[in-house]
Amino acid sequence: MKVEDLNTKTTPHWCPGCGDYGILNALKSALVELNIERKNTVLVSGIGCASKIPQWINIFGFHTLHGRFLPVATGVKLANKDLTVIAAGGDGDSLGIGLGHFVHSCRRNIDITTIIFDNAIYGLTTGQTSPTSQKGFVSKSTPFGSIENPVNPVSLAIASGATFVARGFAGDVKGLSSLIVEGIKHKGFSVIDVLQPCVTFNHVNTYDFYSKRVYKVDATSDKIKAFERSLEFGERIPTGVFFKEDRETLIDQMPQLKGEALSRRVLDVDLKKVFEKFV
Amino acid sequence: MRLVWRIGGKAGEGINNAGLIFAKTFMRAGFHVFMNTELPSLIRGGHNIATVRVDDKKIACPVNGVDILVALDQTTADSYREESKNIVFGEGVKAEGFFVPLQGVVDEVGGDSVMRNSVALGFSIGLAGLDFKFLKNVLEDDFKSKGETVLGANLKCAEKGFEIASKLKFHMVLEPLKSEGKESKRILISGNHAIAFGSLKGGCRFFSAYPMTPASPMMEYLAPLERDLGIVMKQVEDEIAAVNMAIGASYAGARSMAFTSGGGFSLMVEGLGLSGMTETPVVIAEVQRPGPSTGLPTRTGQEDFKFVLSASQGEFPRIVVAPGDCEELFEESTRLFNLVEKYQVPGILLSDKFLSESFVDCAPLETQIKNERFLIDKTAGVYKRYSLTETGVSPRAVPGSDLIFRSTSDEHDEEGYFDEDAENRVKMTEKRWGKVKFIKKDLKKPELVDNGGDLTLVGTGSTKNVIREAVEVLKGKVKVNHLHVLYLSPFQEEVVKILESAGTVVCVENNYTGQLASILRENGFEVDYHLLKFDGRPFTVDEVVERVLNLR
Numbered sequence: 001m002k003v004e005d006l007n008t009k010t011t012p013h014w015c016p017g018c019g020d021y022g023i024l025n026a027l028k029s030a031l032v033e034l035n036i037e038r039k040n041t042v043l044v045s046g047i048g049c050a051s052k053i054p055q056w057i058n059i060f061g062f063h064t065l066h067g068r069f070l071p072v073a074t075g076v077k078l079a080n081k082d083l084t085v086i087a088a089g090g091d092g093d094s095l096g097i098g099l100g101h102f103v104h105s106c107r108r109n110i111d112i113t114t115i116i117f118d119n120a121i122y123g124l125t126t127g128q129t130s131p132t133s134q135k136g137f138v139s140k141s142t143p144f145g146s147i148e149n150p151v152n153p154v155s156l157a158i159a160s161g162a163t164f165v166a167r168g169f170a171g172d173v174k175g176l177s178s179l180i181v182e183g184i185k186h187k188g189f190s191v192i193d194v195l196q197p198c199v200t201f202n203h204v205n206t207y208d209f210y211s212k213r214v215y216k217v218d219a220t221s222d223k224i225k226a227f228e229r230s231l232e233f234g235e236r237i238p239t240g241v242f243f244k245e246d247r248e249t250l251i252d253q254m255p256q257l258k259g260e261a262l263s264r265r266v267l268d269v270d271l272k273k274v275f276e277k278f279v
Numbered sequence: 280m281r282l283v284w285r286i287g288g289k290a291g292e293g294i295n296n297a298g299l300i301f302a303k304t305f306m307r308a309g310f311h312v313f314m315n316t317e318l319p320s321l322i323r324g325g326h327n328i329a330t331v332r333v334d335d336k337k338i339a340c341p342v343n344g345v346d347i348l349v350a351l352d353q354t355t356a357d358s359y360r361e362e363s364k365n366i367v368f369g370e371g372v373k374a375e376g377f378f379v380p381l382q383g384v385v386d387e388v389g390g391d392s393v394m395r396n397s398v399a400l401g402f403s404i405g406l407a408g409l410d411f412k413f414l415k416n417v418l419e420d421d422f423k424s425k426g427e428t429v430l431g432a433n434l435k436c437a438e439k440g441f442e443i444a445s446k447l448k449f450h451m452v453l454e455p456l457k458s459e460g461k462e463s464k465r466i467l468i469s470g471n472h473a474i475a476f477g478s479l480k481g482g483c484r485f486f487s488a489y490p491m492t493p494a495s496p497m498m499e500y501l502a503p504l505e506r507d508l509g510i511v512m513k514q515v516e517d518e519i520a521a522v523n524m525a526i527g528a529s530y531a532g533a534r535s536m537a538f539t540s541g542g543g544f545s546l547m548v549e550g551l552g553l554s555g556m557t558e559t560p561v562v563i564a565e566v567q568r569p570g571p572s573t574g575l576p577t578r579t580g581q582e583d584f585k586f587v588l589s590a591s592q593g594e595f596p597r598i599v600v601a602p603g604d605c606e607e608l609f610e611e612s613t614r615l616f617n618l619v620e621k622y623q624v625p626g627i628l629l630s631d632k633f634l635s636e637s638f639v640d641c642a643p644l645e646t647q648i649k650n651e652r653f654l655i656d657k658t659a660g661v662y663k664r665y666s667l668t669e670t671g672v673s674p675r676a677v678p679g680s681d682l683i684f685r686s687t688s689d690e691h692d693e694e695g696y697f698d699e700d701a702e703n704r705v706k707m708t709e710k711r712w713g714k715v716k717f718i719k720k721d722l723k724k725p726e727l728v729d730n731g732g733d734l735t736l737v738g739t740g741s742t743k744n745v746i747r748e749a750v751e752v753l754k755g756k757v758k759v760n761h762l763h764v765l766y767l768s769p770f771q772e773e774v775v776k777i778l779e780s781a782g783t784v785v786c787v788e789n790n791y792t793g794q795l796a797s798i799l800r801e802n803g804f805e806v807d808y809h810l811l812k813f814d815g816r817p818f819t820v821d822e823v824v825e826r827v828l829n830l831r
Contacts, residue, residue: 008685010696042678044527047688054685055697060678061685062530064523065553071520075527075535076678078511079485083531083678104516256505263532263677267482267650269508274476275643278466279307 001035003028005058012056019170019196019207020050023117026173027086028057030180041084044073046093049124050117050196053088067098070105073112074250080261081251084184087114091132092122095151099131106160106189110250113164113183113190116153119198120205127201137204153193154230158223158243163188165226165243169214170196171207175239182241188249195237213237221245281310281335282407285345285363286399287328287355290321294351297396298329299638300417303467304404305333306640308413312467313338315637317816320492320576326354333407339604339639340745343821347406349399350374351381367402369395377402377447384439390432401437405444414441466643470635470741471496473605473644474564474628477612478536479508482650483562485528485535487513487521491543492576493632494566518543522550522563530559530686532654532677534616538564541583542573548590551625555595557686558665558673558711560619560626562612567631569815578815579633581740581789584798587627588768594708596715598622599768601629603743608634609644611765618721621653622672622714629767631789633817634741656680663693667706671713715769722766725774732758733782736827737806739764739795742787742818749823759827767798775804783807785830787823 006028014020031041041059045051047066054061060083064072073087094102094116105114121139122128128141132153136145157165164186168176176194183190195214197207213234219241220226226243251257282305286297295316302312313332319325330345332338348363350356356366356374368374369381379402381395388394397418404414414437422430468476475497478486486501488494501512511528515521518539525535537547544565554561565587569580587599598618602608612628619626655674664684666673673693676682685695690707692698698707727735728750736746736759743763750759760781764774778784778799786796786806791813796806810826812818 008696009694038683039681040679042531052697055687058683060683061687061695062527062557063685063687063689064526064557065549065688068519068523068550068553071515071523072527072530074520075485075487075524075529076531077527078513078524079528079531079533079535080677080679100516101520104520254505254511256509256511259509261679262484262509262511262528263679265484265509265533267534267652269479269482271476271480272643273507274479274504275466278468278472279464 001032001038003032006031008056008058010055012052014049015200017199018049019119019198020053020117022170022173023115023176023194023196024053024056026176027115027180029173029177030184031059033177033181034184036084040082041086042076043086043088044069044076045087046089046098048090048093050088050090051093067093067096067101069093070098070101070114074105074108074110077110077112078251078257078262080263081257082261085112086184087112089114089116091116091118091120091130095131095153099151103156103160106157106162106191108250109161109163109188109247111187111189113180113192115180116191116193117196118153118193119196119202121198121202123198123201134204152230152233153191154242155227157191158227158230162191163245163247164190164241166191166241167193167195167239169210169239170194171211179241186244188247210237214239216240217242219244282333282347283330283342283345284333284347284403284407285328285330285359286349286351286396287326287359288351289323290318290325290327291323292327292351293393293396294327294329297400298331299467300400300421301403302331302638303417304414305331305409306465306467307416308409310335311337311640313340313637313639315341315633315817318577326358328355338748340748341817341819343819347403349403351395351399365406367399379440379443384436388432388435388439390436394433394436397433397436398440401440402444405441406447411438411441464643465640467638467640468605469496469638470605470608470630471566472500473608474538474612474630474635475500476644477609478562478616479510480609480646481534481613481616483534483536483616484509485511485525485533486538487515487524487535488538489515489518489521489543491540493568493636494538494540494543494564496636497538497564518546519550522547522561523553525561526550526554526559529561530677532679534620536562536564538566540566540568541570541586544583544587544590551597552591552593552595553688554625555591555593555597556688558623559686560623562615562619562626562628564628564630566635567629569813575815577632579631579741579789579817580813580815581631582794583629584739584767584794587629588798595711596624596718597768598624598626598718598766599629600626600766601740602765603740603763604634605639605641606644607743607765610646610648613646613648617648617651618718621651621721622718623675624714624718629740631741656682658682661694664695665691665707666693667710670717671710719769719771722771725762725764725771725777727777727781728761730754730758730760732760734758734827735760735762735778735781735784736787737762737764737778737784737795737799738787739767742789745818745820745823746787748820749827752820752824753827756828764795770798770802775799775802778804785810785827787818789813789817
């Protein structure tokens with residue numbers, strides 16, 4: 001498979017220079033590197049600039065509701081465990097309206113890779129503060145600066161039980177692509193927070209801002225060490241794999257899903273035995 | 280009416296279980312039984328009752344009056360003294376009737392005080408004139424899993440209770456019940472069981488829910504079957520996740536259902552629209568309870584008809600079915616799963632606390648409906664997931680096939696790409712709505728129970744059997760017909776046709792505003808009278824009879 005095979009008949013309508021292009025390119029090259037079967041790969045997204053991505057990558061795609069892509073993706077995976085399921089959403093999608101689902105997906109350790117297109121702003125609605133905007137961030141909805149502390153997606157994912165937690169940068173497509181490859185290969189819930197400049201509405205977290213700050217950390221399975229590292233976000237911003245551990249996935253613990261995928265099973269069941277208990 | 284038995288006490292005293300044992304005992308003896316419960320939304324304490332009707336004809340609704348009242352506490356004795364012919368009570372309760380040393384027997388046997396129920400059961404069976412072996416048999420099955428000691432103590436308690444009744448010189452006002460002797464193969468189930476089983480029958484393999492009374496018992500009925508039947512019963516973080524997970528499972532090709540009550544359904548509304556827009560089939564079971572907000576969590580009502588019909592922003596077709604008893608819940612659940620897959624629309628199965636938590640005896644549930652899959656994995660040329668067709672139904676593939684496509688909750692073209700073009704919008708809207716006339720062809724036709732009267736009672740959902748029995752009771756005095764409206768959406772024109780030639784029409788429903796009447800009005804029919812009840816309790820036969828007679 002070549003990258004071109006993943007193109008669809010339409011092209012993205014993100015703003016020129018948007019970090020989302022970097023993520024799309026990284027995802028495509030990761031899928032090529034993994035030599036995935038397109039027919040067995042599903043991309044589930046929420047709503048927002050980032051979540052439009054299934055339109056522009058030629059695998060199965062489901063563009064769902066704002067914040068609800070993780071439950072949808074979980075349903076897809078439970079119904080057909082043989083599929084590779086990738087979830088995508090912005091910081092609002094993943095950590096604002098969808099934060100509850102994010103935490104529960106982490107603790108479930110369902111074998112899905114979720115990519116957070118983290119631009120620290122609501123872009124599609126033309127520039128409001130987001131859950132990952134830094135304190136003091138001036139936006140249309142916070143003219144006097146955001147007065148709430150941001151969510152740290154990496155710390156939250158580690159604390160909540162995700163078994164692969166990484167941070168990438170949309171300006172480093174190659175590095176991001178290898179994080180996505182690793183995330184998809186990992187058996188369990190993989191979280192990849194991607195620093196993604198919004199060139200139109202976020203004039204603080206620019207390519208330049210991140211380029212000057214990012215540095216790479218090495219993976220550890222020491223949760224406390226990983227958590228400590230994840231707390232750094234300021235003059236220096238760590239990227240790479242923070243945490244990785246092997247833990248039983250949700251489906252590993254569901255013996256009823258052994259064998260044929262739920263979606264392929266025959267519809268008819270015999271209830272005779274079930275009724276016997278009610279006689 | 281043959282026998283009405285009621286047991287009442289504090290929550291946590293095993294009232295529900297005692298009711299089930301009584302009902303099962305008579306079912307096994309060859310009778311028809313019906314049990315409903317009333318309980319407050321309390322964890323412990325409060326006041327619970329379970330009422331069992333025993334009859335030689337099939338029954339599925341409550342009546343006024345009690346033949347034997349077992350009062351485990353003073354509240355029970357005081358609350359139902361007026362309507363009870365015989366009161367059975369133990370130590371610490373002041374009443375007139377049969378004093379039975381319930382606690383005394385338990386102490387003698389050396390059991391737990393909850394076993395007062397077994398003494399009362401034994402006594403009641405004796406008083407009603409049933410052979411003890413039927414109760415013994417049920418107790419053995421019921422307490423088998425709790426070990427020899429618990430079973431033995433319960434049996435002794437029941438035996439003593441039965442003995443006390445046998446020694447009475449009293450002849451009950453009731454005609455003595457004699458078992459017909461035939462060992463019954465019938466099953467004792469609730470409406471929630473019927474929904475769960477009907478869904479399984481209809482091929483549902485994925486269930487997701489967040490606990491909410493009165494729908495949550497379905498979790499408890501389905502979860503133990505996970506491994507034997509190869510299904511998933513997933514408890515999730517909220518109802519939003521429940522419906523969206525079900526939609527995800529369906530997108531991938533598994534038949535799926537989310538179940539809840541009105542409050543949870545409120546949270547599912549956006550997901551309902553996702554199903555509508557992306558034409559991803561899903562079933563939601565909505566077991567109503569009185570609202571608004573938390574309302575009366577453990578009581579009954581039919582207040583959500585109009586809510587489920589119009590829930591979600593935007594417009595899309597949906598199937599809404601409101602069955603009236605266990606047999607119908609089972610069959611319509613099966614039908615709904617096939618219809619939503621065939622037509623790629625969301626389906627809502629309506630029930631309510633009364634219907635879902637009442638128990639009746641049924642023949643092991645069966646249906647003639649055949650499961651059929653409506654999926655493709657090959658096509659000539661470019662695959663268009665949302666192609667415009669004569670029926671509005673486009674060929675549907677699922678992941679794993681070579682027919683790769685994208686779905687979006689935005690308006691889209693035939694291939695699932697964003698498309699805001701005005702002409703496309705019109706075509707897609709018409710395509711989705713075009714399915715309705717074909718769905719209607721696959722629905723069961725409404726049928727009038729025609730008793731040749733010039734008065735017709737119309738209802739939907741759980742009022743079916745109370746109306747049916749009231750109509751029977753009324754026969755001697757006035758001829759009354761009955762129309763049970765099974766589908767609220769798509770609305771069947773035949774309903775209006777039938778009502779137009781049905782004389783005076785009275786709409787019977789469990790709400791304040793007359794929602795069914797309003798739906799009928801929207802479809803061109805104005806009812807003559809409303810017979811409404813909105814106190815959180817189900818109609819009784821006597822109540823319907825009396826209110827109908829007072830109309831005239």
